[in-house]
Amino acid sequence: MSATGIGARVVRKEDHRFITGKGRYVDDINRPGQSHAYFVRSPHAHATIKSVDASEALKKPGVLAVFTGADIAADKIGGLICGWMIHSKDGSPMKAGAHPALAQGKARYVGDHVAVVIAETLAQARDGAEAVVVDYEELPPLPDMTLATAKGAAAIHAEAPDNIVYNWHLGDKAATDAAFAKAKHVTKLDIVNNRLVPNAMEPRAAIGEYDDGDGVFTLYTTSQNPHVARLVLSAFIGIAPENKLRVIAPDVGGGFGSKIFIYAEETICVWAAKKVGRPVKWTADRTEEFLAVAHGRDHLTHAELALDGDNRILGMRVSTKANLGAYLSTFASSVPTYLYAPLLSGQYNIPSIYCEVDGVYTTTAPVDAYRGAGRPEATYVVERLIEVAARERRMDPTAFREMNFVRQFPHQTPVIMMYDAGNYPLALKTAMDMHDVKTFAQRRSESERRGKLRGLGYSAYIEACGIAPSAAVGSLGAGVGLWESAEVRVNPIGTVEVLTGSHAHGQGHETTFAQVVADRLGIPIENVSIVHGDTDKVQMGMGTYGSRSGAVGISAIVKALDKVVAKGKKVASHVLEASEGDIEFKDGQFQVKGTDKKAGFGDIALQAYIAHKFNGQELEPGLKEGAFYDPTNFTFPAGVHICELEIDPSTGATEIKKWTAVDDFGNVINPMIVEGQVHGGIAQGVGQALAEQAVYDKSGQLLTASYMDYCMPRADDLPSFEIGMITTPAPSNPLGLKGCGEAGAIAAPPAVINAITDALGHEDIAMPATPQAVWRACQKRPSRLAAE
Amino acid sequence: MAMTMSGEVVLPADKATVWAKLNDPETLKNSIPGCQSLEKTSDTSFAAVAKIKIGPVSATFRGKVNLEDLDPPNGYRIAGEGEGGVAGFAKGGAVVKLSDDPAGTKLAYDVEAQIGGKLAQLGARLINGVAKKLADEFFAKFAEAVKAGA
Numbered sequence: 033m034s035a036t037g038i039g040a041r042v043v044r045k046e047d048h049r050f051i052t053g054k055g056r057y058v059d060d061i062n063r064p065g066q067s068h069a070y071f072v073r074s075p076h077a078h079a080t081i082k083s084v085d086a087s088e089a090l091k092k093p094g095v096l097a098v099f100t101g102a103d104i105a106a107d108k109i110g111g112l113i114c115g116w117m118i119h120s121k122d123g124s125p126m127k128a129g130a131h132p133a134l135a136q137g138k139a140r141y142v143g144d145h146v147a148v149v150i151a152e153t154l155a156q157a158r159d160g161a162e163a164v165v166v167d168y169e170e171l172p173p174l175p176d177m178t179l180a181t182a183k184g185a186a187a188i189h190a191e192a193p194d195n196i197v198y199n200w201h202l203g204d205k206a207a208t209d210a211a212f213a214k215a216k217h218v219t220k221l222d223i224v225n226n227r228l229v230p231n232a233m234e235p236r237a238a239i240g241e242y243d244d245g246d247g248v249f250t251l252y253t254t255s256q257n258p259h260v261a262r263l264v265l266s267a268f269i270g271i272a273p274e275n276k277l278r279v280i281a282p283d284v285g286g287g288f289g290s291k292i293f294i295y296a297e298e299t300i301c302v303w304a305a306k307k308v309g310r311p312v313k314w315t316a317d318r319t320e321e322f323l324a325v326a327h328g329r330d331h332l333t334h335a336e337l338a339l340d341g342d343n344r345i346l347g348m349r350v351s352t353k354a355n356l357g358a359y360l361s362t363f364a365s366s367v368p369t370y371l372y373a374p375l376l377s378g379q380y381n382i383p384s385i386y387c388e389v390d391g392v393y394t395t396t397a398p399v400d401a402y403r404g405a406g407r408p409e410a411t412y413v414v415e416r417l418i419e420v421a422a423r424e425r426r427m428d429p430t431a432f433r434e435m436n437f438v439r440q441f442p443h444q445t446p447v448i449m450m451y452d453a454g455n456y457p458l459a460l461k462t463a464m465d466m467h468d469v470k471t472f473a474q475r476r477s478e479s480e481r482r483g484k485l486r487g488l489g490y491s492a493y494i495e496a497c498g499i500a501p502s503a504a505v506g507s508l509g510a511g512v513g514l515w516e517s518a519e520v521r522v523n524p525i526g527t528v529e530v531l532t533g534s535h536a537h538g539q540g541h542e543t544t545f546a547q548v549v550a551d552r553l554g555i556p557i558e559n560v561s562i563v564h565g566d567t568d569k570v571q572m573g574m575g576t577y578g579s580r581s582g583a584v585g586i587s588a589i590v591k592a593l594d595k596v597v598a599k600g601k602k603v604a605s606h607v608l609e610a611s612e613g614d615i616e617f618k619d620g621q622f623q624v625k626g627t628d629k630k631a632g633f634g635d636i637a638l639q640a641y642i643a644h645k646f647n648g649q650e651l652e653p654g655l656k657e658g659a660f661y662d663p664t665n666f667t668f669p670a671g672v673h674i675c676e677l678e679i680d681p682s683t684g685a686t687e688i689k690k691w692t693a694v695d696d697f698g699n700v701i702n703p704m705i706v707e708g709q710v711h712g713g714i715a716q717g718v719g720q721a722l723a724e725q726a727v728y729d730k731s732g733q734l735l736t737a738s739y740m741d742y743c744m745p746r747a748d749d750l751p752s753f754e755i756g757m758i759t760t761p762a763p764s765n766p767l768g769l770k771g772c773g774e775a776g777a778i779a780a781p782p783a784v785i786n787a788i789t790d791a792l793g794h795e796d797i798a799m800p801a802t803p804q805a806v807w808r809a810c811q812k813r814p815s816r817l818a819a820e
Numbered sequence: 821m822a823m824t825m826s827g828e829v830v831l832p833a834d835k836a837t838v839w840a841k842l843n844d845p846e847t848l849k850n851s852i853p854g855c856q857s858l859e860k861t862s863d864t865s866f867a868a869v870a871k872i873k874i875g876p877v878s879a880t881f882r883g884k885v886n887l888e889d890l891d892p893p894n895g896y897r898i899a900g901e902g903e904g905g906v907a908g909f910a911k912g913g914a915v916v917k918l919s920d921d922p923a924g925t926k927l928a929y930d931v932e933a934q935i936g937g938k939l940a941q942l943g944a945r946l947i948n949g950v951a952k953k954l955a956d957e958f959f960a961k962f963a964e965a966v967k968a969g970a
Contacts, residue, residue: 075908075937142936162905319941729821731934737941 037551038767041704045557046542055283058237058252063311066239067096069301070157071314072147072164073323074139077173077395077732078188081139081166084147089163094156096308098164099300100147101136109133109303110269112294114360115511118198118369118391126198126391129189131359133269133296133303139168140188140358141395142734143323145296150308173732177332177353177392188358188393197356197365197391202373203447208386211347215338219421225409226799227330227355227726228719229736230402231744232537234285235316236295236325240302244309248276251302255281256291256535257575260512262567264294264362271302274567281565284537288716289401290325291537292577293362297324322737327726328402330355331368331409337417343425345436347384350376350413354399356391361400365391370448370508371406371496371578377445378414379456379492379670380436385446395732401577403716403777407495415491415782420795429786430460430469433492449496451668453760459694460492463672466756467692472676475689485679485810486689487791490672491783497771498583498667498762515662516580517573518588520549520596522655524641526634527559530592533573534585535565539773540705541581547701548586548767552593553633554620571658579669579771582701587765588661595657600636603655606646607631607639665764669771671695673714675783679791684807686722686788688749693779694756698770706772707755713776714753719745720777721784725800743802821940823912823947828928829959833966835918838925839893841966842916851961853954856880864890868900874943874950879907894918908937931955 036042049055072084086098112131119125130136135146147164151157174180174188180195187193212218232254239252249272255261258279266274284291301312316324332353338346354368373387404411422432434457443451464470472488479486499505502513519531530549534541546560563569576585597617604622605612614625623630631639636655639645643653676690693710700706723743727735736742761768781799788806789795797809831838841847845866849858854871861867864887871880883902890896899913912933919926935947943950 072906073937077936142940158906164905165903319938323941729940731821731936733821733936733940733944735821735940735944740942740945 034551036547036557038547038699038701040547040702042543042547042557042702044540044543044705045546046540057234057283057285058239058254059315061239061252061282063239063241066311066313067150067152067308068154068157069304069312069314070149070154070161071145071297072149072161072166074135074142074144074146074168076139076168076170077142077175078171078186079139079168080171081135081137081146082169083167085165086147088165089149089160092156092160092163094152095149095160096152096310097150097304098147098160099134099304099307101132101134104132104134104303105136107303108270109299112296112299112359113264113268113362114365115362116366117509117511118200118365119509120198121201126365127192128197128360129191133299141397142732143320143397144358148300148304150304150312173730174395175728175730175732177355177394180392180394188395192393195393197360197393199388199390200369201386201388203386204384205386207384208347208349211384212336212338212349215346216341217339217425219337219339219417219424221335221417221420223333223335223413223416224798225329225331225333225412226720226724228328228402228724229322229726229742230288230290230325230328232286232288232290235318235321236291236297237315238298238301239311239313240298240305241311242306248278249302249305250278250280251298252280252282253298254284254291255279256284256287256537256577257573258535258565258567259533259570259573260575261294261298265299265302269299271299279567281535284535287537288403289328289405289577292575293326293400318739319737322742323734324397326361326398326400327357327396328399329409329720330399333413335413335417337421339421339425343427343432343435345380345382348376348382348417350387352387352389354389354391355394355396357394357396357398359398361398364398364400366510367401367406368409371401372410374448375407375410375494375496376414376447377449378411378418379438379494380418381438383446387447396728403713404495404774405578407774408717408778408781411491411493411778412782415493416785419490419782419786429490430464433460433490450665452665452763454668454670454696455758455760456492456670458758459670459672459696462756462758463674463692463694466694466754467674467676467690469674479678483681485681485791487677487679487787487789489675489783489785489787489790491779491786492672493775493779494668494670495774495778496666497579497669497774498663498765499578499580500666501664502662512574513662514574514580514584515660516584516588517571517658517660518585518592519571519658520589520592520656522596522637524638526555526637528553528555529561529563530589531563531570532585532589533570533575534581535576537576539576539581540702544701544705545586545589548589549593552590554618555633579773582769583667583762583765583771584661584663586767586769587663588659590766591659591661592657595659596655599655599657600633600640602651603636603640603646604631606651607636663764667698667762667764667770669695669697669775671775671779673779673783675780675787677784677787677791679788679806679810681810684803684805684810686801686803686806688718688751690754691751692754692756693776694758695772695775696758696760696770697772697775698762699759699768700757701769709772710755710776711753713774714780715745715750716777717780718750718784721781721799721801722749723800723802821935821944823933823935823951825931825948825951825955826929827955828926829963830921830923830926831963831966832924833969835893835920835925837969838918838927838966841962841969842896843887847962847965851958851965853957864888868902870902874939875946876942877907877938879904881910904937904939906938908935908939910935910939
């Protein structure tokens with residue numbers, strides 16, 4: 033391993049820019065003649081819009097235009113789309129209501145976009161918005177799934193009269209019922225997966241621009257996938273054909289899934305730029321983000337696990353209601369279905385699984401993918417069920433897991449997935465050793481002497497990353513293929529630009545991708561630049577989400593690099609006057625096998641461009657290759673996290689004392705960056721378990737719309753993490769990468785709750801386990817201390 | 821979100837005087853905190869403009885106020901709804917009951933209100949405190965008016 037190659041802890045190249053304030057985010061960009069947009073949002077959860085009167089607003093100083101749903105309809109601007117078709121049990125397609133970028137006739141959640149005011153300055157746009165008079169007639173608010181699915185509830189969309197978008201299922205119901213019929217023990221659990229608001233450090237922002245000279249629109253946007261944004265804005269929303277629409281996602285300050293989607297605000301900015309003949313800028317304030325960014329999670333689940341007399345798992349039955357919010361966001365339909373149920377087998381050998389999911393419309397913000405997207409929800413179900421089953425059977429939870437682990441690969445689960453590599457017992461053993469589980473009992477006694485309750489919780493998670501084989505996801509309803517593209521441009525002096533369809537918004541691609549290129553081409557890492565995030569530079573790409581940039585994005589780069597080396601060998605055969613088959617490429621040198629005749633990578637690059645040593649008709653000059661890589665399987669990162677915590681029963685305060693994570697991400701390019709991803713993921717998972725919750729009241733008002741009311745995890749809520757890794761390379765991609773971006777957020781919530789319930793001595797607590805909830809749980813039943 | 825509040829004050833005047841003041845737009849206008857205008861649109865309804873600050877949100881509410889369930893001189897329900905533009909909306913009402921008291925007239929009120937939009941998003945934690953403060957301000961001024969008119 034070189035100091036900068038694959039496996040090295042290379043300091044992030046991009047950090048100089050970020051920590052010296054040189055990052056260039058959308059809000060840092062200002063275009064000549066720029067105007068500002070401010071959205072008039074519905075204060076009602078559910079209301080008919082009888083009229084919108086902009087006459088006073090248009091008289092306000094600086095106001096250039098006010099647009100409503102009628103204006104976008106007149107321009108035939110299409111609605112926002114949901115790109116994954118889900119079919120119900122009876123084969124009928126999901127019932128999707130229209131999602132106009134500005135409300136037409138009805139507002140369906142607090143924060144729904146009703147009108148936009150465009151003015152010279154942001155303050156003038158706000159003042160203009162103040163003067164827009166909207167006449168609402170309130171309709172019944174339906175902010176939760178129970179209200180929305182109650183008999184006689186008002187329809188949020190006419191297309192879904194009972195507010196059910198789909199009732200979908202996966203697995204063999206008859207086989208699962210048969211497994212339960214012969215079970216000796218059944219564990220049953222009701223589970224709430226709390227609703228979260230993604231909180232990227234940079235809120236969403238957009239600038240739309242129109243060049244009247246050549247008819248080209250440009251959109252600067254906070255996107256994780258600018259090409260997908262361009263595709264949707266062109267092909268479905270109808271802003272402009274793709275060749276007349278450039279989408280740039282410059283530095284983006286965190287996404288966590290929330291910036292995958294194509295939202296109303298950027299659509300309006302780019303459309304309105306032509307209408308007003310000026311660039312139009314919008315930057316969300318934090319409360320707008322709480323109101324209108326796509327939220328995450330929000331499931332109600334009943335789950336059952338069937339065991340035989342030896343405590344082997346026979347089957348699993350899961351019934352989930354998933355809140356999809358007021359409109360179907362870009363990938364909303366897939367999150368509680370194909371990104372959820374196929375992970376219900378966990379790390380375990382479960383012969384039969386049956387899962388049914390109702391997707392429900394409510395008068396709340398749309399819900400879509402958030403770090404982990406379906407997999408945290410599945411893992412929470414599996415790992416809570418496993419832990420509770422072990423406790424009910426009076427088995428050590430690690431022995432119960434051991435007994436039921438998948439041990440042979442490949443392993444076909446009953447829910448689509450074929451696990452190709454892993455070593456689950458090794459991860460568990462490694463984690464237990466690192467954590468010093470053996471001496472936990474002493475630590476617990478010591479806590480109890482101080483009047484504290486100590487608990488230990490496990491989470492043995494698996495996830496499916498590297499999404500995804502295009503034909504496979506196509507057969508499941510995805511509207512796109514999930515390959516990735518790369519282009520490697522070698523300059524005549526041997527420096528390299530790599531154009532990737534992946535997008536970095538905190539992941540450190542400029543470093544890790546460059547490490548791979550430097551390693552494969554044997555050139556200094558400084559000679560490699562990674563280019564991404566601009567549809568005018570990169571031809572096409574599917575973007576970054578689902579921990580796919582390594583397994584899919586880098587695989588595309590590797591494929592293109594292989595082509596570069598192959599072409600380099602052809603050039604080298606002329607330069608070194610040897611046959612192409614005798615040229616070897618190693619450590620940046622093209623060498624004639626068995627001789628000392630060789631030429632460096634840079635020399636061959638120069639020769640490729642000056643083209644003096646070969647016939648340009650027989651061998652094309654230049655050194656530039658592209659590749660599209662379509663994965664052959666998902667990848668399956670897995671691992672074990674152990675959370676040890678202490679509860680103060682007099683205050684309900686929970687303190688995490690120790691956290692051990694042992695993950696199997698396959699081969700790792702930069703361990704420092706991977707550890708950073710694990711740290712951040714755990715912090716987000718702990719946030720879900722202990723603090724975060726989006727709350728709508730009965731009238732559909734969002735009560736948690738600022739950091740006063742929405743509690744984010746802080747550094748002092750977290751211990752210093754113990755991180756370990758084991759490696760089983762992914763067989764499905766050339767570098768054996770699995771992906772690490774979401775693992776912590778997936779693993780952490782059940783580890784925390786399993787530890788809290790271990791400390792409490794009962795299972796009666798839901799996320800977020802705030803001090804108040806924990807204190808109540810301590811009062812509800814005798815705690816472990818009182819019982820003993 | 822919903823907000824409820826109740827309380828009572830004793831006013832140094834007889835029931836008939838208090839009742840008259842409760843129906844006098846000028847008195848109401850002077851007593852309602854932040855009220856910029858209150859115009860009678862019928863015997864039992866008014867158009868009102870009031871400027872109110874709740875925590876970080878300040879807004880000018882334009883709305884209508886109706887007097888309902890009139891039971892002179894024992895009480896009524898005063899109901900209103902106002903749109904505060906970008907700040908959101910408020911609507912609700914108060915049941916007001918008058919009864920004789922050794923020191924004059926006892927006025928009991930029972931308020932139920934709904935707020936929405938930015939008011940609920942940012943002001944939720946503050947709304948009860950603000951409502952109590954606004955009610956105190958209202959009755960302090962109203963008591964002065966009653967005293968002056970008694």
